[in-house]
Amino acid sequence: MKKVLAFLSVIAMAGIISCTKEDPSVAATINAGDVTVEVGKTVNIGATTNSTAMITYVCDNTAVATVTAKGEVAGVQAGTANITLKVAAVEGKFKAAEKTVKVTVTAPEVPPTPSSAITIDGDFSDWTALKAGTFKRAVNDPDSPWEAVEEIRCYADEDYVFYYAKYNSEALAELLDNPDEILPIRFNFNTDGEFDSGYAKYFLEAYDLIIEGQLAENGAFCPFKQGELNQHIGGWKMLAGSDVPLITGLGSGAEYEFQLDRALFNQYANTSEDPMPMGDEFQTSIRFYFINAAGKWDELSNIPNTSIDEELGNGYGYLMRITTNH
Numbered sequence: 089m090k091k092v093l094a095f096l097s098v099i100a101m102a103g104i105i106s107c108t109k110e111d112p113s114v115a116a117t118i119n120a121g122d123v124t125v126e127v128g129k130t131v132n133i134g135a136t137t138n139s140t141a142m143i144t145y146v147c148d149n150t151a152v153a154t155v156t157a158k159g160e161v162a163g164v165q166a167g168t169a170n171i172t173l174k175v176a177a178v179e180g181k182f183k184a185a186e187k188t189v190k191v192t193v194t195a196p197e198v199p200p201t202p203s204s205a206i207t208i209d210g211d212f213s214d215w216t217a218l219k220a221g222t223f224k225r226a227v228n229d230p231d232s233p234w235e236a237v238e239e240i241r242c243y244a245d246e247d248y249v250f251y252y253a254k255y256n257s258e259a260l261a262e263l264l265d266n267p268d269e270i271l272p273i274r275f276n277f278n279t280d281g282e283f284d285s286g287y288a289k290y291f292l293e294a295y296d297l298i299i300e301g302q303l304a305e306n307g308a309f310c311p312f313k314q315g316e317l318n319q320h321i322g323g324w325k326m327l328a329g330s331d332v333p334l335i336t337g338l339g340s341g342a343e344y345e346f347q348l349d350r351a352l353f354n355q356y357a358n359t360s361e362d363p364m365p366m367g368d369e370f371q372t373s374i375r376f377y378f379i380n381a382a383g384k385w386d387e388l389s390n391i392p393n394t395s396i397d398e399e400l401g402n403g404y405g406y407l408m409r410i411t412t413n414h
Contacts, residue, residue, distance in 0.1 A: 112180055112181075113177065113178070113179075113180060113181055113182055113183045114138075114181070114182060114183070115182075115183050115185070116137060116138060116139035116141070116175050116177075116178075116182040116183050116184065116185035117137060117138050117139075117185060118135060118136075118137050118143065118173050118175060118185055118186070118187040119135060119136045119137070120133050120134065120135035120136075120173055120187060120189050121189060122189050122190040122191070122192070123161060123189065123190075123191055123192070124191075124192045124193075124194060125153070125161055125162070125163040125191065125192075125193055125194070126163055126193070126194050126195075126196050126197075127163045127164065127165060127166060127193055127194065127195055127196050128163060128196060129162075129163055129196075130160050130161060130162045130163070131160075131161050132158070132159050132160050132161070133145070133155075133159040133161060133171070133173070133189060134159070135159055135173055135187075137175050137185070138182070139175045139178060139181075139182040139185070140178050140181060140182065141175040141176045141177070141178050141182065142175070143159065143173050143174070143175055144157070144173070144174050144175075144176075145157065145159055145171055145172070145173055146171065146172045146174075147161075147169050147170070147171045147191070148169060148170045148171075148172070149167070149168075149169035149170070150164070150169075151164060151165065151167075152164055152165055152166075152167040152168065152169040152191070152193050153169045153171075153191045153193050155171050159173075161191055163193040163194070164193065165193065166193050166194060166195045167193055168190060168191065168192050168193070169190075169191045169193070170188050170189070170190055170191070171188065171189050171191055172186060172187070172188050173186060173187045173188070173189065174186040204245055204247065204248055204250075205217075205218060205222075205243065205245065205413075206218075206243060206248075206250040206345070206347070208250075208336055208337060208338055208345055208346070208347045209338065210338040210339065210340040210345075211340075212252065212340075212343050212345060215241060215243075215252050215345070218243060222243060222413050223241055223242060223243035224241065224242050224243075224408045224409065224410055225239060225240070225241045226239060226240050226241075226373075226391050226392035226393075226405070226408055227239045228389065228391060228393060229393050229394050229395045229403070229405075230395075231395030231396060231403075232393040232394060232395060232396065232403040233393075233396060233402070233403045234387075234388065234389035234390065234393065234403070235256060235259065235389075236255060236256055236259040236260070236263070236376065236378075236388050236389050237253060237254070237255055237256070237376050237388065237389040237391060238254045238255065238256055239252075239253075239254050239391070240252060240253050240254075240374050240391045240392075242372060242408055242410055243413070244350075244370075244410050244411070244412045244413060245412065245413050245414075246350070246412060246413075246414060247349075247350060247351070248347050248348060248349060248350060249347075249348040249350060249366075249372075249410070250345065250346065250347055250348075251275070251337075251345065251346040251348070251374065252343065252344070252345050252346075253273075253343070253344045253345075253346075253374065253376075254342060254343050254344075255342040255343075255344075256342070257341075257342040260342050263304075263378055263388075264304060264307045264308060265307070266307070266379065267306055267307045268379055268383070269304055269307070269378060269379050270302040270303070270304050270305055270379060271302060271303040271304040271309075271376070271377070271378065271388075272300065272301070272302050272303075272376075272377035272378075272379070272385050273300065273301055273302070273303055273374065273375070273376055273377065274298050274299070274300045274374070274375040274377070275298065275299045275300075275301075275335070275346075275348070275372065275374055276291070276295040276297070276298050276372060276373045276374070276375065276407070277295055277296065277297040277298070277299075277366065277370060277371070277372050278293065278294065278295040278296055278297075278370060278371040278372070278407055279296065279297065279357070279364045279365060279366045279367065279370045279371075280296060280364050281369075281371075282294075283371075283407075286320050287320040287324075290375055290390050290404060291373050291390065291392075291404050291405060291406065291407055292404050292405060292406050292407075293371065293406055293407045295320075295371070295372075295373070295407065296319055296320055296364050297317065297318065297319050297320075297327075297357065297364060298317075298318050298320075298324075299314065299315065299316070299317050299318075299334055299335055299348075300314075300315035300316065300318075301313055301314040301315050301335060301337075302315075303337070303339060303344055304339075309338075309339030309340065309344065310339075311336070311337065311338055312335055312336055312337030312338070312344075312346060313330075314330055314332075314333065314334060314335050315330050316328065316329055316330055317332070317334060317353070317356055317357075319357070319360050319362070319364065321360070321361065321362055325360075327356045327357065327359060327360055328356040332352065332356065333349070333352070334348060334349055334352055334353055334356075335347065335348050335349075350366055353365075353366055354366055368411065368412040369409070369410065369411050369412070370410055371407035371408060371409055371410065372407060372408050372410055373390070373391065373392060373405075373407045373408060374390075374391055375387075375389075375390050376388040376389040376390070376391075390403070390404060390405070391405070392405035392406060392407070392408055393405040
């Protein structure tokens, strides 16, 4: 009897074993590494798998990074996030698998702010620190018809054109005794190198573009108040209104300094029917005004100027030749 029971037990076990099939699926692998991406840019994780299932991607911090179904990671803001990669099981072939990679999002590189030799702050010591030959200076000729403005200077780098003006202290004080005095000013530019075209008054060479503004109000210097940018094409035509901040400036004592944004200037100069952007070399001058008894702009000074003589009886001078410092 015992032999029969043992035989039956062996038969039963064999039946159980024969009914249990071995799983032929192999382990799935996911190959992927941590990635770094800059804010606003993308990078692909580049994951691979031996499985026939597609890899899926889930990011745990979408405020830092996002990921597409193809593994393309986009940086949203600086920080870190984890992305989980998964493959589902494929019956009879591959087992399920998952892997987590770290994403580091970095802030974008900010190009260094251009460093200029001049800062518009009402402190004029940086003008005296300029190296000789890097700027142009025009001094009022004592035999010219004017005396209210003693000198101007101009310095240009790749980003800005800077001007400096020095008034005669006594003349300035007398002018500012009038609370209605605004000290109008006009910057003149020749940017095409052609001196026979453009506006030919007040200097011995024609200029094509002007920017006007005022330096004073209520009996004192004020931050520069800019007027329009105009170009002379048969007559004056406006290219930019007073709301476009082409020039900024500050004054102190009897001195005033200005900064012209070259990129902005060229942006509007290029909108003209006859574009005249400012290049590495250009010519410039300044015409100074005051408010006369009739409330109108009146000539105060033109610089550069020259002495009154038989050849140049009006005292007008040639434009300043400016070369950009690189």
